[in-house]
Amino acid sequence: MDFPSCFGEHAVQVADPFVGNGSRTTQNLVTSLYQTKFAGASRLITVTWCKNLMGQGLAVAVDDLSSQCTCKVDMKPWFFWKKKGCKSFEEGASNMLLFWDLSSAKFGSGPEPLESFFVAVVSDQEVVLLIGDMCEEAFKKTLAKPLSPDTTLISRREHLFGKTLYTTNAQFGESGRSHEIMIECQTVGPKEPYLCVRIDRQLVLQVKRLMWKFRGNHTIIVDDLPVELFWDVHNWFFNPNDAHAVFMFQTCLLSDKSWSSVASSTSLLQWQQTDNCCKSKNCQGPGFSLLLLAWKSEW
Numbered sequence: 001m002d003f004p005s006c007f008g009e010h011a012v013q014v015a016d017p018f019v020g021n022g023s024r025t026t027q028n029l030v031t032s033l034y035q036t037k038f039a040g041a042s043r044l045i046t047v048t049w050c051k052n053l054m055g056q057g058l059a060v061a062v063d064d065l066s067s068q069c070t071c072k073v074d075m076k077p078w079f080f081w082k083k084k085g086c087k088s089f090e091e092g093a094s095n096m097l098l099f100w101d102l103s104s105a106k107f108g109s110g111p112e113p114l115e116s117f118f119v120a121v122v123s124d125q126e127v128v129l130l131i132g133d134m135c136e137e138a139f140k141k142t143l144a145k146p147l148s149p150d151t152t153l154i155s156r157r158e159h160l161f162g163k164t165l166y167t168t169n170a171q172f173g174e175s176g177r178s179h180e181i182m183i184e185c186q187t188v189g190p191k192e193p194y195l196c197v198r199i200d201r202q203l204v205l206q207v208k209r210l211m212w213k214f215r216g217n218h219t220i221i222v223d224d225l226p227v228e229l230f231w232d233v234h235n236w237f238f239n240p241n242d243a244h245a246v247f248m249f250q251t252c253l254l255s256d257k258s259w260s261s262v263a264s265s266t267s268l269l270q271w272q273q274t275d276n277c278c279k280s281k282n283c284q285g286p287g288f289s290l291l292l293l294a295w296k297s298e299w
Contacts, residue, residue: 030112030158036151038123045129051111060098097122099142157291166294172251176223187236205229211237227251243296250289
């Protein structure tokens with residue numbers, strides 16, 4: 001599936017070409033993929049928050065399960081659009097509305113708001129997706145029925161920036177709590193390269209002699225749920241012109257064959273498409289995957 005750009009149909013790149021003195025300008029993106037059901041059929045809704053020198057933006061796309069984009073609402077950086085409002089569109093035979101209120105939203109260093117906001121997708125007077133903590137305000141604004149119980153977050157993709165330390169938060173089960181994920185990776189300097197991953201500050205993975213183990217996987221347990229952790233830091237050692245690493249946490253275990261096809265690929269979308277394995281008969285439900293793109297920065 002093609003993930004929507006925040007800045008139009010022809011800006012799908014994850015990173016811009018080299019500019020200026022050779023520095024790389026990278027969009028800070030957070031993309032969440034939801035599976036839901038309305039109008040008698042399953043749908044995928046992709047929500048992308050972005051942040052770059054132009055400002056911040058939001059893109060929402062509705063797709064059917066054949067990965068055919070049937071609708072896209074693309075709001076430009078905030079300099080050009082209101083921080084609350086509503087847009088209407090059609091998806092097949094359904095009349096849909098997108099509501100958002102970011103007027104009081106509080107942000108951290110990333111592109112996604114942390115609190116005091118809502119984004120709602122409404123189909124035929126039913127809320128099929130609701131994001132944010134202002135639920136009461138959202139239902140008052142939309143005048144729609146409560147959120148569909150069929151809506152599930154099945155994947156999330158984030159860009160992280162740092163020198164050796166990268167942190168984010170994630171929830172791996174619907175009934176679980178949010179956990180802090182901390183990735184520490186040393187690839188240069190006098191010390192031997194290593195990789196450490198901590199969940200809520202508890203060490204769950206340590207890889208020594210990382211130059212020889214730059215790609216691999218390991219099963220960890222979070223909230224009594226097996227989570228497969230994949231890492232690929234090949235670029236940090238051998239491809240400095242594309243200096244990002246990839247980490248993936250997935251609640252459904254992949255077979256050796258599936259991992260082989262993922263690890264040998266340089267396509268980020270192919271990593272993301274491993275979500276499909278969670279729909280196999282060996283898994284209960286669609287599962288969840290967290291894909292982290294880690295970029296080295298000098299600040």
